[in-house]
Amino acid sequence: MRNIAVIGSGTMGNGIAHTFAQFGYTVNLVDTNADALQKAVDTITKNLDRQVAKGTITETDKESTLKNLSTHTDLKAAVANVDLVVEAATENIELKLQIFKDLDAFTKPETILASNTSSISITKIASVTNRGDKIIGMHFMNPVPIMKLVEVIRGYATSDITTNIVMELSKKLDKVPVEVNDYPGFVANRILMPMINEAIYSLYEGVAGVYEIDTVMKLGMAHPMGPLQLADFIGLDVCLAILNVLHQGFGNQKYAPCPLLVNMVTAGKKGVKSGEGFYDYSNGLKEAKVAGKFNPNP
Numbered sequence: 001m002r003n004i005a006v007i008g009s010g011t012m013g014n015g016i017a018h019t020f021a022q023f024g025y026t027v028n029l030v031d032t033n034a035d036a037l038q039k040a041v042d043t044i045t046k047n048l049d050r051q052v053a054k055g056t057i058t059e060t061d062k063e064s065t066l067k068n069l070s071t072h073t074d075l076k077a078a079v080a081n082v083d084l085v086v087e088a089a090t091e092n093i094e095l096k097l098q099i100f101k102d103l104d105a106f107t108k109p110e111t112i113l114a115s116n117t118s119s120i121s122i123t124k125i126a127s128v129t130n131r132g133d134k135i136i137g138m139h140f141m142n143p144v145p146i147m148k149l150v151e152v153i154r155g156y157a158t159s160d161i162t163t164n165i166v167m168e169l170s171k172k173l174d175k176v177p178v179e180v181n182d183y184p185g186f187v188a189n190r191i192l193m194p195m196i197n198e199a200i201y202s203l204y205e206g207v208a209g210v211y212e213i214d215t216v217m218k219l220g221m222a223h224p225m226g227p228l229q230l231a232d233f234i235g236l237d238v239c240l241a242i243l244n245v246l247h248q249g250f251g252n253q254k255y256a257p258c259p260l261l262v263n264m265v266t267a268g269k270k271g272v273k274s275g276e277g278f279y280d281y282s283n284g285l286k287e288a289k290v291a292g293k294f295n296p297n298p
Contacts, residue, residue: 001169003082005030007075007099009040011273012116013088015144018044021068022061022145023173028078029071037071044069047145076106084169086138088116091241096120097128104129112162114138118189118238119245122155122182132157136166139186140175142234150175155182184249189242196239197258199227203278204260210278210290228278229288231261232271240265 126135137153170177214226271277
């Protein structure tokens with residue numbers, strides 16, 4: 001288990017590629033967009049420079065990590081000889097199903113296929129392949145090089161062997177794997193997203209402002225980041241997608257996304273990635289300011 005492919009070069013994909021490469025694995029980072037791949041390498045390089053500056057790795061470690069990493073736009077060629085694929089594409093079920101159909105056709109029969117999905121059914125993903133026993137969820141947390149947790153999700157057909165391999169592999173990345181079963185949102189987002197949604201409802205209904213809601217949760221509950229700023233960091237579009245999966249999967253109204261969240265995503269206000277969400281990031285994350293007043297009674 002030395003050769004890894006990571007599908008998708010966005011925030012999660014480049015973080016996963018960075019982590020595997022730093023721990024000595026050969027990584028093929030795959031994306032259909034060559035510019036996105038270059039941006040990912042630039043991001044990884046900057047993050048490695050930051051680690052060097054902090055003294056957590058050496059300059060030699062940085063160079064070794066970058067040597068372990070290569071970029072590819074040809075999916076078939078990039079995954080032909082790997083031992084593990086970690087898919088980290090957009091949280092869109094149709095896209096993921098197509099990727100896994102292709103991976104099933106392009107990879108060796110013994111290759112384990114993992115998804116970094118934060119909410120979509122692993123069993124559903126496995127259903128489009130001929131290797132259900134080798135399909136598993138490997139849900140990393142953002143930022144991947146720093147956060148310790150890996151939520152390891154067993155689909156209905158995932159084997160003990162596959163689960164054990166992924167659990168041990170996660171430990172070799174200096175992560176803490178936690179095994180969970182395949183239900184909408186798994187554990188992390190089944191608990192986190194209703195909290196974020198309730199914070200948005202509190203804003204929507206005029207209970208308090210952005211700063212006040214986040215301050216209550218940071219100082220009162222010892223959260224390192226308030227739920228509204230965390231939503232911006234995750235991506236409001238991602239939060240909406242996960243809440244829709246929870247709402248549809250359980251059929252329970254308590255998971256219905258707040259109308260304010262729906263409107264913000266529709267308006268292109270997706271958080272840090274778009275420069276504005278509940279906070280304004282036009283001058284950088286550290287200088288984020290509350291983006292504006294929301295009408296509590298639209």
